[in-house]
Amino acid sequence: MRHAPPPRQTVNIQTTDPHANRKGLILAVNAGSSSLKISLYRNIENGTSHSQITSEPVELLLVSNITNISAPPASFSFTLGAHHTGHQVKKEPVDSIRDHTSAFAHFLDYLKDEAKIDRSEIVHVCHRVVHGGDYFEPVVITSESYDHIERLSDLAPLHNGAALSVIKTCIEILPSATSIAYFDTSFHRSMPPYIASYAIDQTIAKKRGLKKYGFHGLSYAYILRAVAAYLKRDPNTLNLIVMHLGSGASVCAIKDGKSLDTSMGLTPLTGLPGATRAGGVDPSLIFHYTNKAGRMSHDRSQAVNVHVTQAEEILNKKSGWKAITGTTDFGEVVKNMKTNAEKVAQGQATEDEAKWAMAFNLFTDRVIDFVGAYYLKLEGKVDAVVFSGGIGERSVELREFVMGKLACVGISFDKDSNQVVDEKGGEVVEIGKPEDERKVLVCRTDEQLEMARECFFERAFWEES
Ligand SMILES: Nc1ncnc2c1ncn2[C@@H]1O[C@H](COP(=O)(O)OP(=O)(O)O)[C@@H](O)[C@H]1O
Ligand SMILES: CC(=O)OP(=O)(O)O
Numbered sequence: 001m002r003h004a005p006p007p008r009q010t011v012n013i014q015t016t017d018p019h020a021n022r023k024g025l026i027l028a029v030n031a032g033s034s035s036l037k038i039s040l041y042r043n044i045e046n047g048t049s050h051s052q053i054t055s056e057p058v059e060l061l062l063v064s065n066i067t068n069i070s071a072p073p074a075s076f077s078f079t080l081g082a083h084h085t086g087h088q089v090k091k092e093p094v095d096s097i098r099d100h101t102s103a104f105a106h107f108l109d110y111l112k113d114e115a116k117i118d119r120s121e122i123v124h125v126c127h128r129v130v131h132g133g134d135y136f137e138p139v140v141i142t143s144e145s146y147d148h149i150e151r152l153s154d155l156a157p158l159h160n161g162a163a164l165s166v167i168k169t170c171i172e173i174l175p176s177a178t179s180i181a182y183f184d185t186s187f188h189r190s191m192p193p194y195i196a197s198y199a200i201d202q203t204i205a206k207k208r209g210l211k212k213y214g215f216h217g218l219s220y221a222y223i224l225r226a227v228a229a230y231l232k233r234d235p236n237t238l239n240l241i242v243m244h245l246g247s248g249a250s251v252c253a254i255k256d257g258k259s260l261d262t263s264m265g266l267t268p269l270t271g272l273p274g275a276t277r278a279g280g281v282d283p284s285l286i287f288h289y290t291n292k293a294g295r296m297s298h299d300r301s302q303a304v305n306v307h308v309t310q311a312e313e314i315l316n317k318k319s320g321w322k323a324i325t326g327t328t329d330f331g332e333v334v335k336n337m338k339t340n341a342e343k344v345a346q347g348q349a350t351e352d353e354a355k356w357a358m359a360f361n362l363f364t365d366r367v368i369d370f371v372g373a374y375y376l377k378l379e380g381k382v383d384a385v386v387f388s389g390g391i392g393e394r395s396v397e398l399r400e401f402v403m404g405k406l407a408c409v410g411i412s413f414d415k416d417s418n419q420v421v422d423e424k425g426g427e428v429v430e431i432g433k434p435e436d437e438r439k440v441l442v443c444r445t446d447e448q449l450e451m452a453r454e455c456f457f458e459r460a461f462w463e464e465s
């Protein structure tokens with residue numbers, strides 16, 4: 001069984017390794033529910049016969065973030081060099097971006113015109129694929145693996161279809177590059193069967209693969225590695241409660257460096273609410289919401305075949321804080337909540353004014369449900385509580401709320417440090433009290449780097465290229 005990969009701070013490449021010559025560029029593509037994040041890397045160890053790699057094996061050449069894909073106009077950014085220190089060529093709303101395919105096409109134009117990168121230099125394209133089913137290891141895209149991912153699209157309707165549409169484009173436009181799928185589900189294979197199973201007929205469950213898979217695994221693997229490096233600890237000794245809070249949000253309990261439990265399930269729908277996702281609801285709710293729950297949805301916004309019922313469409317695309325407030329942007333939710341705070345406190349807010357606090361309170365309430373449960377599951381032995389994802393990394397208010405609740409178990413945070421996270425560089429920022437053994441951290445997750453790094457270290461991929 002392959003667990004979370006060990007830290008790769010120091011790696012030996014043997015002189016005799018015939019595959020040490022790992023030349024070429026790696027493109028890493030992360031199709032999130034509302035975003036497409038693309039990073040291009042160059043291998044630092046080009047052609048070296050023997051070396052000690054002391055930091056990342058790959059160097060970031062450029063990064064493009066396309067956000068708000070599900071709530072147009074999408075915002076497109078293109079930065080040469082690293083995220084925060086690089087030279088931003090462009091950041092603008094782009095009307096022509098309506099889905100992940102058009103977002104990727106827009107990126108390719110910039111790659112050629114602005115970065116002057118010859119596409120033929122790209123040897124591998126790593127794709128984040130959210131649902132891998134029983135595929136755990138990264139796989140080269142062949143017609144068989146493509147079909148496998150396509151069959152799973154119905155179990156990740158906001159994701160697998162989007163990833164496949166980008167994979168299709170890559171196969172057509174970058175024919176000399178190998179497309180490789182990396183799965184979010186892989187990290188959670190360590191969940192014990194009693195945690196991963198649902199209390200249903202086990203014969204049917206096994207036959208149909210009806211169990212908890214868990215998602216955001218590339219992010220959790222990256223965070224585990226980054227936190228271990230920051231704390232100077234062996235990742236296999238770490239117990240963490242990690243919150244990945246973005247348009248899709250989940251919490252993971254990591255015990256001894258392995259996923260013990262996570263809040264998403266068979267699909268990325270359950271657990272916490274998301275931008276357009278309901279999160280966990282009583283399954284009966286949907287039959288009271290609509291009498292067409294079982295009918296197929298007519299939504300054809302996905303480029304590849306995704307077959308979902310109206311129930312799934314409502315709960316995945318027409319719910320979440322978008323349904324409560326009208327916006328998918330949690331930053332807006334927080335801003336408007338603060339504007340209306342006084343009226344809400346005085347009981348004088350209209351429903352329209354109170355909806356922002358309602359969305360914030362509902363979301364954070366569910367976050368602490370899982371944090372509390374995982375604290376007990378880890379028997380209080382927690383080395384660090386980690387905030388991550390677009391909301392976890394940026395929302396001072398959300399972190400303050402969650403940390404306020406954790407005070408009752410003695411995990412405290414520093415209010416001032418929490419305020420200035422945005423101003424600090426680095427992948428991990430500490431917001432706990434320095435003297436506390438149990439750390440409170442914000443980790444800027446990077447699923448693209450996780451894939452590129454794994455790709456660099458996988459000899460088989462370089463043998464094939
Ligand atoms: N300043 C902010 N405060 C709170 N939430 C924010 C802020 N900025 C961005 N966000 C939220 O982060 C989300 C994006 O998170 P991210 O993890 O990047 O998304 P995805 O789930 O698509 O990968 C946005 O949709 C928005 O809701
Ligand atoms: C699994 C999932 O919900 O991913 P994202 O948050 O990127 O949409």
Ligand SMILES: [Mg+2]
Nearest residue numbers: 032033246248
């Ligand atoms: Mg994401």
